Amino acid sequence: MGSGSAQHRNHINLFREALGQSPDLIIREMKISNTVPAAILYMDGLVDVQSLHDFVIKPLMSVKFKDLNVVLPSKQNLLELLVEEVLGAGEMEISGNSEELIKHLLSGNAILLLEEKRDCIRIKVAGLEERNVTEPLTQSVVRGPMEAFTENSQTNIALIRRKIKDPNLWLESSSIGNVTQTKVSILYISSIASDKVLNEVRARLKKINIDGILESGYIEEFIQDKTYTPFPTVYNSERPDTIAAGLLEGRVAIVVDGTPFVLLVPGLFIHFFQSSEDYAQRSDISSLIRLMRYLAFCIALFAPSLYIAITTFHQEMLPTSLLINLASQREGVPFPAFIEALLMEVTYEILREAGVRMPRTVGQAVSIVGTLVIGQAAVQAGIISAVMVIIVSITAISSYVMPSGSMSISVRMLRFIFMGLAASFGIFGILIGIFGLIFHLCNLSSFGIPYMSPLAPFIAQDQKDTLFRLPWPRLLTRPLLVNKKNIKRQKQVK
Amino acid sequence: MNNGKISVQQMAILVLLVVIGDSILIAPSLVAHFAKEDAWISGLLGVVLGTLLAGLIYFLSRLHPHATLVQFNRTLLGKWMGGIMSSLFLLYFLLNAAAMTREIGDFITTQIMPETPLRAIHLLLVILLMWALYSGIETIARTAELLFPWFVIFFVVLLICLAPKIEIDRLLPIMGHGFMPILQGSIYVIVFPYAELTVFLMLFPLVTRNKHTNRDFILATALGGIAITAVILICILVLGPYITAHQTYPTYALAKKISIGGFLERVEAFLAIIWIISIFFKTILYAYAFLTGFSQLFHLRNERILLMPSAFLFFGLAYAISPNIIYYDYFLTNYWPLWDFTYALVIPLVLMIVHLFRRKKRAHSV
Numbered sequence: 001m002g003s004g005s006a007q008h009r010n011h012i013n014l015f016r017e018a019l020g021q022s023p024d025l026i027i028r029e030m031k032i033s034n035t036v037p038a039a040i041l042y043m044d045g046l047v048d049v050q051s052l053h054d055f056v057i058k059p060l061m062s063v064k065f066k067d068l069n070v071v072l073p074s075k076q077n078l079l080e081l082l083v084e085e086v087l088g089a090g091e092m093e094i095s096g097n098s099e100e101l102i103k104h105l106l107s108g109n110a111i112l113l114l115e116e117k118r119d120c121i122r123i124k125v126a127g128l129e130e131r132n133v134t135e136p137l138t139q140s141v142v143r144g145p146m147e148a149f150t151e152n153s154q155t156n157i158a159l160i161r162r163k164i165k166d167p168n169l170w171l172e173s174s175s176i177g178n179v180t181q182t183k184v185s186i187l188y189i190s191s192i193a194s195d196k197v198l199n200e201v202r203a204r205l206k207k208i209n210i211d212g213i214l215e216s217g218y219i220e221e222f223i224q225d226k227t228y229t230p231f232p233t234v235y236n237s238e239r240p241d242t243i244a245a246g247l248l249e250g251r252v253a254i255v256v257d258g259t260p261f262v263l264l265v266p267g268l269f270i271h272f273f274q275s276s277e278d279y280a281q282r283s284d285i286s287s288l289i290r291l292m293r294y295l296a297f298c299i300a301l302f303a304p305s306l307y308i309a310i311t312t313f314h315q316e317m318l319p320t321s322l323l324i325n326l327a328s329q330r331e332g333v334p335f336p337a338f339i340e341a342l343l344m345e346v347t348y349e350i351l352r353e354a355g356v357r358m359p360r361t362v363g364q365a366v367s368i369v370g371t372l373v374i375g376q377a378a379v380q381a382g383i384i385s386a387v388m389v390i391i392v393s394i395t396a397i398s399s400y401v402m403p404s405g406s407m408s409i410s411v412r413m414l415r416f417i418f419m420g421l422a423a424s425f426g427i428f429g430i431l432i433g434i435f436g437l438i439f440h441l442c443n444l445s446s447f448g449i450p451y452m453s454p455l456a457p458f459i460a461q462d463q464k465d466t467l468f469r470l471p472w473p474r475l476l477t478r479p480l481l482v483n484k485k486n487i488k489r490q491k492q493v494k
Numbered sequence: 495m496n497n498g499k500i501s502v503q504q505m506a507i508l509v510l511l512v513v514i515g516d517s518i519l520i521a522p523s524l525v526a527h528f529a530k531e532d533a534w535i536s537g538l539l540g541v542v543l544g545t546l547l548a549g550l551i552y553f554l555s556r557l558h559p560h561a562t563l564v565q566f567n568r569t570l571l572g573k574w575m576g577g578i579m580s581s582l583f584l585l586y587f588l589l590n591a592a593a594m595t596r597e598i599g600d601f602i603t604t605q606i607m608p609e610t611p612l613r614a615i616h617l618l619l620v621i622l623l624m625w626a627l628y629s630g631i632e633t634i635a636r637t638a639e640l641l642f643p644w645f646v647i648f649f650v651v652l653l654i655c656l657a658p659k660i661e662i663d664r665l666l667p668i669m670g671h672g673f674m675p676i677l678q679g680s681i682y683v684i685v686f687p688y689a690e691l692t693v694f695l696m697l698f699p700l701v702t703r704n705k706h707t708n709r710d711f712i713l714a715t716a717l718g719g720i721a722i723t724a725v726i727l728i729c730i731l732v733l734g735p736y737i738t739a740h741q742t743y744p745t746y747a748l749a750k751k752i753s754i755g756g757f758l759e760r761v762e763a764f765l766a767i768i769w770i771i772s773i774f775f776k777t778i779l780y781a782y783a784f785l786t787g788f789s790q791l792f793h794l795r796n797e798r799i800l801l802m803p804s805a806f807l808f809f810g811l812a813y814a815i816s817p818n819i820i821y822y823d824y825f826l827t828n829y830w831p832l833w834d835f836t837y838a839l840v841i842p843l844v845l846m847i848v849h850l851f852r853r854k855k856r857a858h859s860v
Contacts, residue, residue, distance in 0.1 A: 313607065316760040425610065425618065427763045428602055431770055432618050435637075436625055442636035443629040456636035457501060 005037075008115040012039050015111070018102050025105075028057065032114075033065045036078065042110040048127020052110055055088035056123055060112075079119055082112070091124035103181060128152070133159065136238050139403055141277040148238045153183055153257035156240070160187060160253070163244040168192075176205065176219070180212035183257040184219065187243075192250040192478070192486045197266060197447045201252050216256040216263050223254075223265070225445050230413050232406035233446040235267030242276045249478050250485070266446035268453060270466050273297070275403035278469050287468040294467070296401035300411045303395045304341045305422035305430050307388070311337045313426030332382040338423035340384050344392045345415065347374060352396070454479070498632030498700065505701045506714040507642045508635060508779065509694065513548075513687040513718025515776040516597050519745050519769045521682055521722055522729040524827060526738040529679030531665055533730055533738070536676045537723030540683025541716060547688045547838060548715040552708075554842045555698040557849055563695040564790040570848055577791065579841070584787050586837050587693065591780035592811035593822075593830075595619050598773055599812065600819045605746055606763055613813055619774075620809045624801055626778050627785060631700060634778055641771050648768045649721065653728060655752045660731045685831040687722060688715065689838035690776070696783035742823065745769065781808065 012027060019025050024044040032038050038060070042052065063086050079094050095101055096119040105111055108126025133155065136148035149156045161169060166189060173185040186201055204223040213219060220234045221227070237243055238260040243253050246264040254263040264271075273293045278286040310317055311326065318326065333340060351370045358366060379386050395415070399408040414437065421429035444451035454462035462479050464470040477487045500508075522533065529536040558566045563583055567576035599615040607615075626634055669676070701707065725745055729738040732751060738744045749762035785804060789797040816822035 314760075314763050317763065319757045319759070425615075426607060428606060428615070428766075428770075429618070431767055432622055435641075435774065436622055438637050438640055439622075439626050439629050439633060442640060443633040450636065452636060452640060456640040458503060458639050 005115060008037055008039075008113070011113055011118075012041070014098060015041055015102065015105070018098070019105075030057075030061060032060055032082075033063055035065070037115040039113045040110055041105060041113065042125070043105060043108070046106070046108045046128060047110055047125045051089065051127065052125045056110060056112070056125065059086045059088055078114060079117060079121060083121060087112075087121070087123060089123045089125055093122050094119050095122060096120070107181070130155070138405060139237060139239050139242070139275065141275065141280070144277050144280045145239070145241045147240060149240060149260035149262055151258050151260060153185060153255045156255050156260070156262060157185060157187065159240040160244055160247070160255075163240060164189065164247060169247070172202070174205065176208050176210070177213040178209070178211050180214065182213040184213065185255045187247065187253040187255055189247050189250070192248065193252055194250055194485060197252055197449075200447050201254070201265060205254075213256060213258075215259045216254065216261045219254060219256055220263060225447065229440070229444060230410040231269070231441065231444060231451070232272065232404075232410065233267055233444060233451060235264040235271050235404065236261045236406065237264065237404075238262070239276055245276060245279065248489075266449045268446055268449065269441060269451050270455070272402060272404040272407040279472075283469050283471040290469065291467060293401050293403070296398040297407070297411060300395055300399035300401075300408070301415055302418060302430065303391050303398070304345060304415060305418035305433075306427075307391045308337045308341055308419055309422040309426045309430055312423065326385070326387060329385040329387060333385050334382075335384075336423075338419060340388050341391070341419055342416075344374070344378075344384055344388055345395070345419070348392055348396055349412070498630055498635075499702045500631060500635040500697070500700050501702055502704050502707050502710050504635035504639055505697070505707075506710045507638050508697070508775065509691065509711060509714040510718045510721075511638060511642075511645070511772045511775040512691060512693065512779060513715055514721055514772045515687060515690065516594060516769070516773045517683070517687045517722050518725055518772060519597075519601065519743050520826070521686060522726045522738050522744040523741055524682040525679040525726055526730065526735050526744070527679075527827075528675045528682075530671060530675065530735040530739070531667065531730060532669060532671065532676050533679055533735065534665070534723060534727040535669070536679030537683050537719070537726045539676060540680040540687075541719030541723060543680065544684040544688030544719055545712060545716050547684060548691050549712065550842060551691050551695065551838060552698075552711055554846060555695050557846070560699050562697075562699050562786065562790060564787045566695075566845075570845060570852065579845075580787065580791050582841075583692075583837065584784055584791065586833075587696075587780050587784040587787060588807065588811065589815070590690065590693075591623075591777050591784060592808055592815050594773055594777040594780065595623070595808060595812040596815050596822065598770065598777070600822065601743060601746070601766075601769075604819060605743060606766065613809075616809055616812045619777075620805050620812070622774075623778060623781055623808065624805045627782060628798070628801060631697075631782060634775075634782065638775055645768060645771050648765055652749060652752075652765055652768065653724065655754060656728055656732050656748060659751055660728070662731070664731055664734045681831055683719065683722060683726075685834045685838075687718060689831075689834040691715070692834075692838045692842075693776075693779050693783045696787055697779065742819070 016025060016027070026042050026044050028040040028042075030038055030040070040052075040056065040060075060082075083092055083094065101111055101120055101122060104122045104124075108124065108128065109122040110125050112121040112123065114120075130152050131150050133147050133150055135146045147159065149159060157171065168189050168191040169187070170190045171185055171187055173183055175181045176184045184205065186198075186205070188198060201223070205219070208219070208222045210218070210222075216236060220232075220236065224233045226233070235246070237246075243262050243264060247253055251264050251266060254265070256263070273290060278290060281289075311330070315323055330337075335343070351366070351374070354366055355363065374392070375389060378384050379389060399411050402408045402411075418430060418433050421433045423429075425432065442450070442452050442456055450457060453459060454466055459480055461477065464475055465479070469475075473490075476490055478489050480487070525533040525536050525540075558569065561569065564576075564580040567579045567583075570576065571579055595616060598619060599612050602615050603610060603612050626637070725748075729744045729748060732748055733741070733744060737747070741747045746762055746766065749765040750760060752761055752765075753759045781804070785797055785800050788794070788800060788804075794800070816825060
């Protein structure tokens with residue numbers, strides 16, 4: 001081992017032992033200006049070696065104290081001198097807190113130790129292998145920006161800042177997770193965002209005390225208003241434009257390092273039916289498509305249960321010829337409609353789950369089996385009726401119309417409850433189920449804001465962008481309930 | 495069940511739902527029984543007189559705007575007399591809630607699902623009732639707000655789809671039986687929709703008032719009455735007075751008549767959503783009034799402990815209140831109006847006189 005006093009060795013060993021003699025802790029020892037022994041510590045793979053070399057190692061190696069104005073710097077200000085005149089990197093700090101330093105070491109900092117100094121310099125030279133900004137995989141659009149967030153929260157914040165160039169776009173960062181030390185940032189436009197929601201977000205984030213945060217879903221479950229509900233009360237998106245639009249409405253974004261899914265609160269029921277494309281397309285077609293989404297929501301939720309109710313209890317509702325057709329199809333089917341529907345819905349859910357998890361290469365095999373088994377063989381074998389196949393298909397397709405995946409998950413779960421109610425009480429059962437569901441929805445809130453607003457409580461002014469979207473020149477104000485501070489979106493043109 | 499606030503708009507919707515309540519289903523037959531072809535005139539007369547009654551109830555609540563009926567009774571009549579009076583009202587709320595649960599149950603078991611046991615329907619309803627009460631009055635009001643557009647849409651669909659079946663001749667002769675039957679018929683338009691607004695004496699203090707509160711209340715009561723009159727009128731126009739009078743649920747019989755293009759037929763099970771919404775909300779408000787009234791009478795800190803016991807009470811009482819539907823109808827026609835008038839007209843008048851008397855006495859003593 002190189003030169004240096006025993007004290008210097010101990011100092012280096014302190015770091016080495018804290019990391020359990022891990023071989024990926026690289027220790028580069030050197031002598032600054034041939035006189036002061038020093039060591040640079042960094043984690044292999046967490047730093048960008050090129051910039052470490054160019055801006056840290058090279059200047060340190062080539063510096064001669066006699067070139068600087070001071071002849072031989074006094075021991076106290078050597079660190080300051082290095083920071084001020086020698087090192088070329090951007091973010092650095094002098095610190096003596098070894099726990100803090102180890103945290104920084106593990107998040108991509110290099111640490112410079114000097115002999116006879118307790119304090120060290122940490123230099124941010126993080127450089128991680130990361131994914132490029134690509135097209136969004138979950139919320140794709142025909143017209144609109146084609147970029148999505150990545151796993152790096154800095155990149156994500158930059159993507160949002162590129163859309164909102166306003167000094168009032170403020171950021172508050174903290175690290176959550178005792179072990180993972182994940183960086184979680186709150187992002188909001190201070191001149192618009194509601195202070196009530198903001199304080200609530202801060203308070204709820206502060207309460208989290210867990211060993212690790214690996215995805216924004218962890219945060220979501222901690223900060224939602226009600227834990228036991230099938231409905232999402234926190235919005236998530238991997239689209240920077242969606243998040244930017246939310247910020248402009250006065251909502252608060254939560255960016256979690258390590259995931260492309262950024263959270264947006266408050267997340268109300270109607271938000272899960274809005275797509276960023278609604279605002280890019282013309283208002284007439286966007287309004288119609290939005291209405292269609294609500295229709296699809298109802299189909300996905302009620303189609304199987306209505307089929308069960310009508311075929312079991314209310315046959316009189318069907319036109320006679322259709323009823324005869326149906327009856328002849330169901331003649332050979334051994335199960336009651338409820339069991340038939342349950343069988344098919346569960347089969348579909350299994351196929352769907354398999355489709356998501358399995359390796360791409362076997363995907364085709366499963367889809368062929370699925371199509372043949374469900375589409376034809378099951379009908380021919382007389383296990384189910386052909387109408388049931390149609391019902392299951394329309395249900396499955398409708399549940400993917402929702403622009404946000406979180407809402408289709410709720411629908412998939414609730415569908416089975418409604419099927420049970422329909423099987424035992426017919427349309428009356430479905431009606432009671434709807435009442436119960438609406439009571440639950442109206443009881444929910446997201447960060448203190450009623451979940452069903454602006455439908456219940458009804459706010460006439462916000463109807464312009466709820467079920468319909470009026471043309472942009474008519475969208476004069478921001479949503480009223482989320483936002484009371486800065487209502488005006490545009491100056492009215494006379 | 496925290497004491498939430500409800501907006502004037504939500505109050506108006508709840509008032510409208512309570513006014514329409516079970517009357518939409520049973521009033522046509524009761525009114526047509528007496529007034530025959532002139533049932534619609536009874537309806538109009540009922541709206542006028544009923545709105546006056548609603549005004550009286552509203553006026554009573556304005557004497558002590560921040561007190562519910564139970565608190566009002568206590569300040570006015572003292573601890574013991576007030577307590578007895580409040581208990582009477584609680585009994586009224588309880589019986590009304592149970593009777594209306596029974597009404598839905600009877601309707602479902604006689605018309606839609608004859609093979610389902612009555613108690614199974616009651617169980618489902620009581621579970622839903624508790625679910626609603628557990629969520630609190632704010633949630634109840636919001637739910638009413640969310641369901642109201644559907645209520646209106648289905649109601650308008652019902653009226654419009656029946657337009658082709660209307661025969662104006664069925665209204666003739668106008669006033670052929672004199673005025674007395676019309677007056678007799680109008681009692682049923684006053685009593686079930688308007689007298690049962692008494693439940694709002696427990697709710698008015700929760701309303702966040704604005705300058706339209708008085709107007710909106712009266713408007714909602716009048717509109718509700720007009721909706722009932724419209725149903726009575728269309729029953730007479732489509733079914734004729736004889737069938738209307740002899741059906742238990744003439745509105746349901748109306749919905750069966752709908753036929754559009756030969757494929758949309760027999761949609762009555764869907765249209766039943768109209769009265770199930772209105773009756774159910776009336777039931778909820780009565781159950782809410784019972785629970786809050788009870789907890790205010792006995793100064794309970796947490797109303798939620800009452801949920802489970804009252805669920806059993808509602809479930810049992812809904813079944814026990816009448817041995818069968820014939821008995822229930824007989825009771826409803828002959829005795830229930832008197833029971834309702836006692837609580838909506840007689841007792842409020844007594845309370846008002848006591849209030850005036852006390853104020854005068856206080857004015858003298860000062």
